Amino acid sequence: xSEMNRRDVLVGISxxxxxxxxASAQATDKAAGDFAAGAKxxxxxxxxxxxxxxxxxxxxxxxxxxxxxxxxAAHESWAPAGLPPAPTHTITHSELxxxxxxxxTFVHGDKQEPAAAGDVIYVAYGTNHAIRNTxxxxxxxxxxxxxxDTK
Numbered sequence: 001x002s003e004m005n006r007r008d009v010l011v012g013i014s015x016x017x018x019x020x021x022x023a024s025a026q027a028t029d030k031a032a033g034d035f036a037a038g039a040k041x042x043x044x045x046x047x048x049x050x051x052x053x054x055x056x057x058x059x060x061x062x063x064x065x066x067x068x069x070x071x072x073a074a075h076e077s078w079a080p081a082g083l084p085p086a087p088t089h090t091i092t093h094s095e096l097x098x099x100x101x102x103x104x105t106f107v108h109g110d111k112q113e114p115a116a117a118g119d120v121i122y123v124a125y126g127t128n129h130a131i132r133n134t135x136x137x138x139x140x141x142x143x144x145x146x147x148x149d150t151k
Contacts, residue, residue, distance in 0.1 A: 011085045023051055024135065034059070039148060040059045040069060042062055042074075044059050044076060045059055047059045047060075049078070050055060052082050052107030053124045054083055054084055054086070055064065055078045055080050055083050056078060056080070056083060056086075057077065057078045057079060058075045058077040058078070059075060059076045059080075060073070060074075061073075061074040061075060061076065062074055063145075067139075068088070070146055070147050071093070071144055071145070071146065071148065071149075072144070072145070073141075073144075073145040074142065074143065074144050074145070075138065075143050076100075076117060076141070076143075077140070077141055077142075077143065078136050078138055078139070078140050079102075079104075079131075079132075079133040079138065079141075080133070081102075081133055081135060081136050081137045081138060081139075082133075082139055083133055085130060085132045086130050086131065086132065087130065087132040088128050088129055089128065089129070089130070090106060090126060090127065090128040090129075091123060091125070091126070091129070091145075091148070091149070092126065092148040092149045093125060093145050093146060093148030093149050094122075094123065094124060094125050094145070094146045094147055094148070095121075095122070095123040095143055095144065095145050095146070096120055096121070096122055096123075096143075096146075097115075097121040097123065097141050097142070097143050097144075097145045098119075098120050098121065098141060098142045098144075099115050099116060099117050099118065099119045099120070099121070099140075099141050100117060100140040100141055100142060101117050101137070101139060101140040101141075102117065102133060102135045102137050102139030102140060102141075103115070103116050103117075103130075103133070103134055103139060104116075104121070104128065104131050104133060104134065104135075104139050104141065105132045105134040106121045106131060107129060107130045107131075107132060108123070108127050108128065108129040108130075109127075111126070114134070125147070125148060
């Protein structure tokens with residue numbers, strides 16, 4: 001499989017924007033955008049990543065409500081190699097995580113599943129989970145959050 005980049009993945013996401021709805025945006029941490037305006041590109045290159053205390057970074061692409069009523073949000077995250085593992089947490093929405101670079105481990109229940117660049121992780125509503133960088137390089141991944149408490 002060829003290597004994907006953030007623009008490749010977001011081209012698909014922009015098609016969802018054509019469904020309509022509304023999106024919120026803050027100039028400092030989200031790409032500007034309004035789902036009601038129709039299909040568009042969310043320019044992540046114009047956003048400064050937010051840095052977490054543990055050394056990870058992320059860019060919030062957008063969040064909002066589609067015309068069909070579903071909440072939709074996306075963010076791109078980077079987790080450096082050797083980063084302390086994040087604690088498990090439970091979500092009340094669904095997620096698709098597209099691994100763009102590196103190697104991750106999806107920890108959920110009593111399972112630990114490897115995921116490499118090009119793989120997609122599905123996190124079901126209510127899943128207690130964690131995503132860990134288990135590779136030797138920085139892992140980069142795109143998280144699409146749908147429904148529930150998406151924000």
